[in-house]
Amino acid sequence: MSNYVGEVRPSQYITTFGPGSIVDLPDYSIIMAGINKWPREYVSGARNIEEPRLKKMLNIQQIKSIPVKEKEGTLPAYKFPEYHVCPKCRRLGKYNGRDFVEEDGILYCKNPDQETPCNKIKTHPVRFITACKRGHIQDFPWLYFAHKEKEYDSKKCKLYLKDEGETGSISDLKVYCSTCKQERLLKQAFDSPKTLGKCFGDRPWLRDQEECDEQKQLLLRGASNIYFSSLLSSIVIPSDDYHDIESIIREKVDLNDEELMGDWSNFQFYYKRDTDIKRLGLERVWEIIRKIRRESGGKETVDLKAPEYKAFLREPYNYDGEEFEVEKAQVPDRYEGLIENLIRVKRLKEVTVLKGFTRLQPLPDVTTKLSSNAEEFESETSKEAPITNEQNYSWLPGIESYGEGIFFTINDTKLRHWEQDNELYEASMQNAHNKMHQERGREMSEIPSFPGVRYVLLHTLSHALMREITLHSGYSSSALKERIYSSKEEGMAGILIYTSTVDSEGSLGGLVELGKSINFEFILARALASAGYCSGDPQCAEHGGDKLIDVNGAACHSCLLESETSCENSNRYLDRTVLVKTVLNQQREFFND
Known part of the structure; x- marks a missing residue:
């Protein structure tokens, strides 16, 4: 579309209204186009966002900021759905010139077939569409559905969406063909999705189609499960002081570039122009690269959270010219032995990248799979719908946000003893984890690994703190976010509670x-103290052990659950009983004094 139709903020584009999402406008609705449809001058002119760790993990060359221009639409979109309905005569039609009249992009009905003909009545998009698990989306098959798989002439048929009740419910709606005298209740499409047929593989945001054998599912146009953005974020941290040649090589060389890393002549030709690499000696660098790739199986693995964890604890604590400033604080005597480090994060920068999206349900643990197991990461991302149809895309859109926070770590020795004492509870939580994914149709081989009881403790403590911080910090609950650093193998047990905004480079303090x-x-x-009691007790406290529901124990909206924008794991893996004694006294609390 070349006409200006509306505005979205950069943060909205990344999270809510990215490629493949539906945006409702006053006169029609649109679907946001893929990033390969961006005008080239906008892509080239957009500012680069520097975050080497994210670029390596996503195997891209650039992270581009969202282009912004005043009084001018910068990003393309297409009208979707194509079918509209007349609010007066209930005629169904498309942008084909036969059903409705289009003026200035708006469809008007001038239906002469009624007792009282429509006189330029403005239509509105139908509220029913179809989608599949692979992210494809298309108009509801009105003609096919109304004729019950019988033959019909699409050029002659005239469809109506009749509402024969007073409730406005689905059971009152039926689609009717006045030409063939065929009709069908729309409720049948909800009761039996097979009546809609197989998915056609339509990707209107990319203007193409691919093969698909998934079953269509009927959705409301404004349903919340039409679009789940798949994001990857990292805290920008200062580089390590160069203490060896391997650190320099990892920083300067893209170890995942097969064309350069797989051939000595290509590597020599390219990097002989890099002064820093040439100074180290090309042959020496080449041998070290071969060693690194042998140890990592040919691909360099990128860990996002472990370097951040170390950066918060590393001396010195202030970095000139960096959007990263931390200050170590004294651990309160009351919690000495439980809390190991307390860090005031005075300044931080977060980079968030949009890498795809899903429909019907979000990816499992998408915000926590920031690194570690590459095979699990790939198995999840393969189910995402792409935001571009280019095979070898070199960039993705992202945003920068700035803020402040509090970081602290739990004593690892104390935590390991607690984990040993609660192995039975961990097993029950893992069973609930597997059951949750199996109920969603995933095979055992597709289920992501259980994050562990350590994660449950840290995540629960984070939520309890965010609720209390909201009352004293000046920030709303939706403004706070969490980042959990949990790894028994690497000895990580940290929590970052922070706030960051796109529109300013400061914070309230x-x-x-x-x-x-x-x-x-x-x-x-x-x-x-607040976590010990809930207004939903004793029912809330009863959920634990064998009564775990959706991988949550004693956790509800009255005590622990936070807004979806604040929680990194969709309000899952929470249980007050791992923190303190509750009314049932499950005897698994970490803070037992």
């Missing part, structure tokens, strides 16, 4: 202020 020793002690004490 209320969160950092709560990172001071005396304030943090007060906040943590109140959070733990």
Whole structure:
């Protein structure tokens, strides 16, 4: 589309209205186009966002900011769905010139077949569409559905969407062909999706089609499960001080570039122009690269969270010219032996990249699979719908946001003893984890690994703290976010609670202020006290052990659940009983004093 139709903020484009999403406008609805449809001058002119770790993990060369221009539409979109309905005569029609009249992009009905003919009545998009698990989306098959798989002439048939009740429910709607005298209740499409036929593989955001054998599913145009953006984010951290040649090579050389890494002559020709690499000696660098790739199986693995964890704890704590400033605070005496480090994060920058999307259900643990097992990562991303149909795309859209936070770690020795004492509970939580994914139609081989009881403790503590911080920091609950650093193998047990915004480069300072020793002690004490009781008790506290529901124990909206924008794991893996004693006293609390 060349005409200006509306505006979205860069953060909205990344999270809600990205490629493949449907945006409702006053006169029609649109589907946002793929990034390969962006005008080339916008892509070239868009500012580059530097975050080497994300680029390596996504195997791309650039992260591009969303182009912004005043009084001018910068990103393309296409009208979808094509079918509209007249609010007066209930005629169904498309953008084909036969059913409705189009003026300035708006469809009008001038149906002469009624007792009272329509006189230029503005139509609106139908509220029913179809989609499949692979992300394909298309108009509801009105003609096919109305004629019950019988033959029909699409050029002669005239369809109507009749509402014969007073409730406006699906059971009152039926599609009727006045030419063939065929009709069918729309409720049948909900009761038996097979009546809709197989998916055609339509990708209207990319203007193409691919083979698909999935079953269509009927959805409302404004349903919340039409679009789940798949995001990958990282905290921008300063580079390690160069202490060996291997660190320099990992920073300067793309070890996943098969064309260069697989051939000495190509590598020599390309990197002889890189002064830093040439200074180290091309042959020496080549041998070290071969060693690194042999140890990693040919591909360099990228870990996003472990370097961040180390950066928060690393000296020095201030970096000139970096959007990263931290200050170590004294751990309160009351929690010495339980809390190991307390860090006030005075300044941080987060980079978020849109890499795809899903329909019907989000990817499992998409925000926590930031690194580690490459095979699991690939098995999940293969189910995403792409935002471009280019085979070898070199860039993805992203945003930068700035803010502040509090970071602290749990004593690893104490935590390991607690994990050993609660192995039976961990087994029950893992069974609930497997059962949840099996109920969603996943095979055992497709189920992501259980994050562990350590993660449940850290995640629950994070939610309890965020609820209390909201009351004292000046930030709303939806403004706070969490980042959980949990790995028994690497000894990670940390929590980052932070806030970041796209539109400003500063923060209110209320969160950092709560990172001071005396304030943090007060906040943590109140959070733990509040976690002991819930207005939903005793029913809330009963959920634990064999009664785990959807991998949550004692957790509900009254005590632990947060807004979806704040939680990194869709409000799952939460249980108050791992923190403190509840009314049922399950005897698994970590903070037992």
